[in-house]
Amino acid sequence: MFFYFAFLDLGDCYMLGAVQISVVFFLEKFINLDTLLQELKVKYMYQHSRTSLAKLLKNIGFTYKKDDNRRALMEKPYVVTQRRKFLKKYMDNFASTNPKKVVVLDETWVYANGSVRKSWQDQDIRSVKRCSGDGARYIVIHAGNVNGFIPHVGKIFKAKTDSRDYHTAMNAEIFEEWVKDLCSALEEPSLILLDNASYHSRQKEKRPTTAWKKCDLQNWLEENNIPYNATDKKDTLLNICRNNYTEKKYAVDEIIEQAGHEVLRLPPYHCIFNAIEMVWSQAKRSYDKEIIKPNMDPIKAWTLGLETVTSEQWGNYFRHTHKCIAEYWEREKFLIRTVQEIIINVNVNTDSSDSDFDLNGCEELQCS
Missing domain, CATH: 3.30.420.10 (Ribonuclease H-like superfamily/Ribonuclease H)
Incomplete structure (x- = not known):
């Protein structure tokens, strides 16, 4: 998902990023395909059809499924701030000359x-193991x-x-x-x-x-x-x-x-x-x-x-975990860069200086 953007030009990458950021940061509202499309058009971020938006969401890794409460907790502002600090310190250590x-x-x-609470059983009650x-x-x-x-x-x-x-x-x-x-x-x-x-x-x-x-x-x-x-x-x-x-x-x-x-x-x-x-x-x-x-x-x-x-x-196990951390690191850097660009774009196209986006913890993350 994260390396897909490397093969796009700047305009396409900005559009994909705008869609991805919108899904993430408009979660306080009920979002389905229709409401997301409307939101994007209001913000001048996406002007294509509903079908194209559905294909785009699928291509960048989104699926429409039941909400996971744990994932919602992981995206609370104070947790996001701590995650960004963790990622930066971990990756700085990894990239140092003497980690x-x-x-x-x-x-x-x-x-x-x-x-273990499973065993081979048939319809006969005698086959059921008594739990001790x-x-x-x-x-x-x-x-x-x-x-x-x-x-x-x-x-x-x-x-x-x-x-x-x-x-x-x-x-x-x-x-x-x-x-x-x-x-x-x-x-x-x-x-x-x-x-x-x-x-x-x-x-x-x-x-x-x-x-x-x-x-x-x-x-x-x-x-x-x-x-x-x-x-x-x-x-x-x-x-x-x-x-x-x-x-x-x-x-x-x-x-x-x-x-x-x-x-x-x-x-x-x-x-x-x-x-x-x-x-x-x-x-x-x-x-x-x-x-x-x-x-x-x-x-x-x-x-x-x-x-x-x-x-x-x-x-x-360490390599698997490191890969997971590195992917989160790339996502956080991409999100911050794209949010900053979108905020500038939204403020230029609106009369308000307020924004729907939260840059909580961004000051801790230097995107290079």
């Missing part, structure tokens, strides 16, 4: 009885790079909670201690990718919130040498605090940076940028085959599952 090796990490879980339940849950954490798992850092432990959300079985203390072990095990300065789970994001200093008492707000202002009036009400104090927020500092980031490595946080809802997700999928399939064997315990079964993921497969 840091990328290390990915994540947590997942397995059940003591496995997760999931059993205890085990939390898993590991890290790897393009060559495979980082040796001696894998951790698996039995969850102490019955919650269906495995994140409740982890906390910042456990994770931060594990990160120290990871940093010690890395043989060279690395770029460590991690998501924004709450236990990855313990702040060194808590920011004031509406739940804070007035005296706590005053203490925070005094500790940070920020002036206020003793007669100020709580709302006023809170606004003063908010106006003096500094950049968030995470405990994990400090641990990683002090060890000589660099942190790159994944944008929300973008697990597709984390190669270890495919590793988990393969390891869990192997785990489900091992755990049903006689006298097999979860820790041994998981160890055997990890051993099925070879160094070559790790490399394949």
Whole structure:
């Protein structure tokens, strides 16, 4: 989809870009073929027939299908901003003369009885396997790079909670201690990718919130040498605090940076940028085959599952993820360039300086 534009002249590329941008940025309205065509004609972006527009949309990768809520979340303005920052930092590292090796990490879980819930059955009720339940849950954490798992850092432990959300079985203390072990095990300065789970994001200093008492707000202002009036009400104090927020500092980031490595946080809802997700999928399939064997315990079964993921497969997963990231990078650069051109064109052809387009985060992305 992204390289299709390389074979078009500037005018055709602009027209295709206008159509693509319109579909993306007019999503707050109900868009079908007729309403999109009308919108494009009003904006002087496309003056051809309905049939031609349908063919064009198909050629540039669009299909008319049921909306995916996760994809909608991925395009929220604050997520787009974080994605652009991630893409730029990742690709800058990749293009540098001395790139840091990328290390990915994540947590997942397995059940003591496995997760296979299918069997060969006929109409006889006797052929239906009785489910014994999931059993205890085990939390898993590991890290790897393009060559495979980082040796001696894998951790698996039995969850102490019955919650269906495995994140409740982890906390910042456990994770931060594990990160120290990871940093010690890395043989060279690395770029460590991690998501924004709450236990990855313990702040060194808590920011004031509406739940804070007035005296706590005053203490925070005094500790940070920020002036206020003793007669100020709580709302006023809170606004003063908010106006003096500094950049968030995470405990994990400090641990990683002090060890000589660099942190790159994944944008929300973008697990597709984390190669270890495919590793988990393969390891869990192997785990489900091992755990049903006689006298097999979860820790041994998981160890055997990890051993099925070879160094070559790790490399394949990394290359697949890099390709995905590179495609997003090209798309973001193209979108920004085209949006800027369209805004200029729309403003020239209208009496208003307002625009339907959001350039949120564009200042972070230098398109070369």
